[in-house]
Amino acid sequence: MKNVKGLKKMLALALVVTLSGAYSCKEAKKENKEEMKEEVAEEVQAQPFFELSLAQWSMHRMIRNDGLDPYAFAQKAKEWGFTxxxxxxxxxNPELSDANYSExxxxxxxxxxxxxxxxxxMKNLLIMVDGQGHLAATDEAERNETVEKHKKWVDAAAAMGxxxxxxxxxxxNDPEVWKKSSVDGLTKLATYAKGKNINILVENHGGLSSNGALHAEVMEMTNMDNVGTLPDFGNFCIERSENGxxxxxxxxxxxxxxxxxxxxxxxKSNDFDAQGNDTGIDYVRMLQLVKDAGYTGYIGVEYEGSELGEEAxxxxxxxxxxxASKEVK
Incomplete structure (x- = not known):
């Protein structure tokens, strides 16, 4: 009988140890899962709310002055961490202009x-079109000619995805004349582009387009789904002078x-201080404005400074x- 009682005690003790061990394992697994969740949450939080693209204009001196092939754009952008x-x-140009932008x-x-x-x-996002006429020209014939010239670029953008x-x-420079001409030019071009599934974007790029309120008013007056803005952090000079x-x-x-x-x-960026901040633009403030608007798309780097080389x-x-994205709320 004593042997039986002793055996029961040993079995009971073994059961307690086993259950205790199983409980400890469960707790350890639970803690590990919680730690993994926290790590994933931290990693997600560390990711910016936008994706990175590169504006080719950041390389214009490399291309124009140093002889870099413009078709090396994708390779360079990939090397520098853009998508x-x-x-x-x-x-x-002159490859395209000398051929008169032929088919x-x-x-x-x-x-x-x-x-x-x-x-x-790499992902093709957009084409910044310059030198193809004035889309808000006061003369309707000139506007129509500009629309026709831009259609080739709409076709190209569509073919590039x-x-x-x-x-x-x-x-x-007359706000009322400018708004009316802008709406006309945009409507004509966007009507064509709609069939190609292409958006027509207006950048604040000098003149009255750099007046945010007037620019936004043109968007509302045009009122087309495929017409929008491309806000640039730095292009807000409405009228230039000899001194700037x-x-x-x-x-x-x-x-x-x-x-x-x-x-x-x-x-947009120009010069940087010792901490790596742009000396003329508060990037945290700008990104907060972008995030508050609900924007989660690509943000394009457009370096225009002269103190650093273009790659730097x-x-x-x-x-x-x-x-800066880590400091945005």
Whole structure:
């Protein structure tokens, strides 16, 4: 009997130890799961609310002065940590302009750009179109001619899988005349682009387009789903002078006014301080405006400074965007 009682005690003790061990394992697994959840949450929080693209204009001196092939754009952007491409039409001149933007020349541009983007796993986003006339010209015949010239770029953007082209609204300095001409030019071009599933985006790029309130008013007057803005953090000079800017619009007010219509965003940069901040633009404040508008798309780096070389300036702007994004609420 004593042996039986002793055996029962030993079995009971073994059961307690086993259950205790199982409980400890469960607790350990639970703690590990909680730790993993926290790590994932921290990693997600560390990711910016936007994706990074590169505006080709950041490389214009490399292309124009140093002889870099503009078709190296995708390769360079990939090397520097970007995933999206924002092309600049004028950087493919004189190749395109000498051919008068012929069908053959445009097809070659599209084919080579697509091949490079695919080769490096990059996404074509938009084409910034310059030098194709004034879309807000006061003369209707001139506006119509400008619309026709831009149609080739709409076709190219569609063939490249882009979502948009960026246009300029240069024209009258009279706000009422400018608004009327802008709406007419945009409506005509966007009507054509709608059939190609392409957006027509207006950047604040000088003249009255850099007046955020007027620019936003043009968007509301045009009232088309495929017409929007491309707010640039720094292009808010309405009128230039020999010494720089004669009339400057408040950049933060302007970005806030343009963001409700934004389908792309451009992070302009120039010079940096010792902490890596842009000396003229508060990036945390700008990104807060962008996030508050509900924007989660691509933000394009557009370095225009002269103190740093273009590659260094591009990387500094990229790093500033990532750093500033962590301080946004």
């Amino acid at each position: 999206g491409l924002e092309y600049v039409s004028q950087l493919y 053959e020349a445009m097809a070659a541009f599209v084919a080579k750009s697509n091949a490079e983007a695919q080769k490096h796993g 882009c979502h948009a082209i960026r246009v300029n609204l240069y024209g009258s 800017c004669a009339e400057m619009y408040d950049k933060y007010k302007g970005v806030e006014e343009l963001m409700p219509h934004a389908k792309a965003v451009s992070a 300036g591009i990387k500094a702007t990229r790093d500033l965007l990532l750093k």
